[in-house]
Amino acid sequence: MPMIGLLVMLLISLYVLSNATENTTRFNKQYGWLILLNMAGLMVLVGMIGVSLFNLVRQYRAGIAGSRLTVRLVAVFVLLSVIPVSIVYYFSLQFLQRGVDSWFDVRIEKSLEDALQLSQVSLDLRQRELVRQMPSVVGMLLDVSETNAGLVLSDLLESTGAVELSLLGKNNRIIAFSSADPGKVVPHRSDEDVLMQVRQGTHYVGLEPIRDSGIHVRLVYPVPAGSVAGTEIRLLQALFPIDQRLNTLAGSVQSYFTVYKKLNYLREQLKRSFLLTLSMVLLLSLFSAVWVAFFSAQRLMAPVRDLAEGTQAVAEGNYDKQLPVAGNNEMGFLVRSFNDMTRRIAQTSQQARESQQQVESQRAYLETILGNLSSGVMTLDHDLNIRTVNPVASKILGVDLRDYSGRPLDDLALAYGPLRRFISILKPLSSRQEQWQEEIVLFSQSGRKVLMCRGTTLVDDQGQSGDHVIVFDDITTLVQAQRDAAWGEVARRLAHEIKNPLTPIQLSAERLQFKFQNKMDTEDASMLLRSTETIVHQVEAMKEMVNAFTDYARAPAMELQRLDFNDLIYEVTEMYKMPELKMKRQLDERKPLVQADAARLRQLLHNLIKNALEAMENSQTLKIDVSTRCMDEAGCRFVELSIRDYGRGFPEQAMGHYFEPYITTKSKGTGLGLAIVKKIVEEHGGMVTAENLPDQGAVITIRLPVITTMKANEEPDQAMVMARKEP
Amino acid sequence: MHLLSSKRGILETAQSLLLICSSVWLTPSYAEEMYGLRVFSASMHSRHEMLYLDAQLDYDLSQAAIDALDSGVPLTFELEGEIFKPRKWLWDKSIFSFKQHYQVAYHALSQQYVVTNISSSIQNSYSRRNSALLAMGRVNDLPLVEKKSLPVEGDYQVRLRISLDINALPVPMRPWAYINSEWLLASEWYVWDLD
Numbered sequence: 001m002p003m004i005g006l007l008v009m010l011l012i013s014l015y016v017l018s019n020a021t022e023n024t025t026r027f028n029k030q031y032g033w034l035i036l037l038n039m040a041g042l043m044v045l046v047g048m049i050g051v052s053l054f055n056l057v058r059q060y061r062a063g064i065a066g067s068r069l070t071v072r073l074v075a076v077f078v079l080l081s082v083i084p085v086s087i088v089y090y091f092s093l094q095f096l097q098r099g100v101d102s103w104f105d106v107r108i109e110k111s112l113e114d115a116l117q118l119s120q121v122s123l124d125l126r127q128r129e130l131v132r133q134m135p136s137v138v139g140m141l142l143d144v145s146e147t148n149a150g151l152v153l154s155d156l157l158e159s160t161g162a163v164e165l166s167l168l169g170k171n172n173r174i175i176a177f178s179s180a181d182p183g184k185v186v187p188h189r190s191d192e193d194v195l196m197q198v199r200q201g202t203h204y205v206g207l208e209p210i211r212d213s214g215i216h217v218r219l220v221y222p223v224p225a226g227s228v229a230g231t232e233i234r235l236l237q238a239l240f241p242i243d244q245r246l247n248t249l250a251g252s253v254q255s256y257f258t259v260y261k262k263l264n265y266l267r268e269q270l271k272r273s274f275l276l277t278l279s280m281v282l283l284l285s286l287f288s289a290v291w292v293a294f295f296s297a298q299r300l301m302a303p304v305r306d307l308a309e310g311t312q313a314v315a316e317g318n319y320d321k322q323l324p325v326a327g328n329n330e331m332g333f334l335v336r337s338f339n340d341m342t343r344r345i346a347q348t349s350q351q352a353r354e355s356q357q358q359v360e361s362q363r364a365y366l367e368t369i370l371g372n373l374s375s376g377v378m379t380l381d382h383d384l385n386i387r388t389v390n391p392v393a394s395k396i397l398g399v400d401l402r403d404y405s406g407r408p409l410d411d412l413a414l415a416y417g418p419l420r421r422f423i424s425i426l427k428p429l430s431s432r433q434e435q436w437q438e439e440i441v442l443f444s445q446s447g448r449k450v451l452m453c454r455g456t457t458l459v460d461d462q463g464q465s466g467d468h469v470i471v472f473d474d475i476t477t478l479v480q481a482q483r484d485a486a487w488g489e490v491a492r493r494l495a496h497e498i499k500n501p502l503t504p505i506q507l508s509a510e511r512l513q514f515k516f517q518n519k520m521d522t523e524d525a526s527m528l529l530r531s532t533e534t535i536v537h538q539v540e541a542m543k544e545m546v547n548a549f550t551d552y553a554r555a556p557a558m559e560l561q562r563l564d565f566n567d568l569i570y571e572v573t574e575m576y577k578m579p580e581l582k583m584k585r586q587l588d589e590r591k592p593l594v595q596a597d598a599a600r601l602r603q604l605l606h607n608l609i610k611n612a613l614e615a616m617e618n619s620q621t622l623k624i625d626v627s628t629r630c631m632d633e634a635g636c637r638f639v640e641l642s643i644r645d646y647g648r649g650f651p652e653q654a655m656g657h658y659f660e661p662y663i664t665t666k667s668k669g670t671g672l673g674l675a676i677v678k679k680i681v682e683e684h685g686g687m688v689t690a691e692n693l694p695d696q697g698a699v700i701t702i703r704l705p706v707i708t709t710m711k712a713n714e715e716p717d718q719a720m721v722m723a724r725k726e727p
Numbered sequence: 728m729h730l731l732s733s734k735r736g737i738l739e740t741a742q743s744l745l746l747i748c749s750s751v752w753l754t755p756s757y758a759e760e761m762y763g764l765r766v767f768s769a770s771m772h773s774r775h776e777m778l779y780l781d782a783q784l785d786y787d788l789s790q791a792a793i794d795a796l797d798s799g800v801p802l803t804f805e806l807e808g809e810i811f812k813p814r815k816w817l818w819d820k821s822i823f824s825f826k827q828h829y830q831v832a833y834h835a836l837s838q839q840y841v842v843t844n845i846s847s848s849i850q851n852s853y854s855r856r857n858s859a860l861l862a863m864g865r866v867n868d869l870p871l872v873e874k875k876s877l878p879v880e881g882d883y884q885v886r887l888r889i890s891l892d893i894n895a896l897p898v899p900m901r902p903w904a905y906i907n908s909e910w911l912l913a914s915e916w917y918v919w920d921l922d
Contacts, residue, residue, distance in 0.1 A: 265798030
């Protein structure tokens, strides 16, 4: 607004200025002020343009959005205004020069000069005429006394037709004065030079403009000193009017000549003055245009800048950005559209956030469910990379599977040896399309584990084969319990059904022997003796067998304690020291500690040694190698006990069933020895294997988990972790 | 020739500034020529309880001014005077001030230089320019003020100066006259004590 005010004010002052140039008297006096005012206005404009330019340059350098476009717009606006204004200015200038010059013409000048001369010539005639009559007039003034002079002059005024007559004495003192105008008391003074010239003896005639009454003829004539003594040379001063018509015409010629001459003199100044006004108009228009260019470009660019900033804000994720609406034009429409867009984006992103939260909560819910499942759950993608696992899966497998999320299953197999078998079984199963179920035995630090695995391939919406989900349960305890229950039942029946009749059988056989031995002849008696002894022996054997079953079935509570495995082995093997038996002990110096029931381990050792001895029944040399070894395989610490005999070895046909009850190749024994061994090993979370050696004999290997120096009742997982840290 | 006065209007200050600026590039070719206005002498005398001014003014016109005069441009001069009480810390206290305007013009038909006292409408013609300027420079018995209207006590001073009235020039000449030293014709203040 103040800018518009300034522009209007400048325009008005320019208008006034141009009027003043054309000599309109109204603004004549204020001309200087007007110029100053306009210059000040122009300075203000220049200052404002300078500020705008400075700001623009700064914005441009800072790379503020929209500044480049503003610069371009300003440049275009300025060009659009400067070029036409400059053209108009140029032609105006030309026109002005020629226009002003066209006012002046040599012919006009000459004619005016001629007119002036003509006037002078015609007035000259009148002057000459007057000069001619002067001697007679002067004659009448000769010897006139000062007192009479006034009267004479009055008479002469009438007779000569002069408007003013005065007689001057010495030092130009006025002796007498007479005027046609009765109000006039002082004569029109003549030029001192003229008076001096006349005193030299000549006369003076000339024209003199008299204020308000036109041109007059002035005559100064010397009045010679008369015959009266003491009189000096006097001067007669006379003013004669000229013909009214001639006066008017001559006056008019004079004034026009003066005006023309003045204008001619002022021609250059006039041009410069017009040039000044025109230049001011030009500069005002130009600066206004430039300023308007800045102003409008910035106004035009403001919404664009806002839009750019808004877009940047949206790009940075600030969707709440709303721009000020810029008018009711296309730009305003654009801004409104932008605002609508950001609002919608904000809504959409809000919805997306909400649905993401929903998904998150569902996922958390699913994870909670999975975490609380007693089964281990693991999903694999189609490249057999682990996708998700639940905590129970990690617990069952004894590995923190979360670290392997997103990594191939093989990585896990590489890092954890005990899982190698598990994974090698799992991999072909996972590629199956249909549902599968498999029992997998796993041996880890926490012992032998039987896992019931079930798996299926997930089918997504497109019906394509997607990920695999594997659910597995630790059924070790269940299997153990089932087996124990089954064998317990067998043992109970045996004890009940078989053991009871054995004693009467034995007693009856003994009674038979006792009663009929003496009554029979020697031959019969010896046969009876042999038979009854056979019965008694067999019954004894059967009793032994039944007792063994009873032992097997009976599962008293384990009394776990920390044991030095080596000490125990030493103690048991000492009992079998015989001259014919070569017992070779090779026990690990690291003294593995196991958490075990001492009585059962002793039974285990006895069974193993007995088994070895029995295997070598018919051999020439009796030789047993007992060795323990602390193993540290894939971070799982356990002790390995090997008992090697040099006997027949296991029969090939029983391969895989050595540890099941009643699998025996020996002539004697209950067939439960190795079954009990297996039972005890499993009770201690260990593993037992048996194999024939290529050269001679067989070896039974037992692996039992070792405890470290920590407390016995620690979690196996933690024990494992601690064990791993040991060197 | 021109004095920066504290009591001059803004316009004249601006003129002076413009003059300073322009003097750099508008140095006239006949700069050596002496020209300028001067108050040669001035005095006051009283008669019949009235104060009269007598002064001798010196009009040495620049060539530009003479050319303009001979081309029919009337030149107007302003005689301004002031009776004031000088003060040390404040602006001088003005008691009475006056202005007189004289105009000299060339009359082509009669080939006379006509001097007019605009204030009193008295007009005289002179055949020579110098006579006209000389006559214009003689200020005799110019009645100013009644003695009784002035305060009796105190020391007073009078100052007088003569200057060319640029605002009376034809408009086209003014912009250039404002910034041209040849046209900025003004005497310095002539100051004397009032008895």
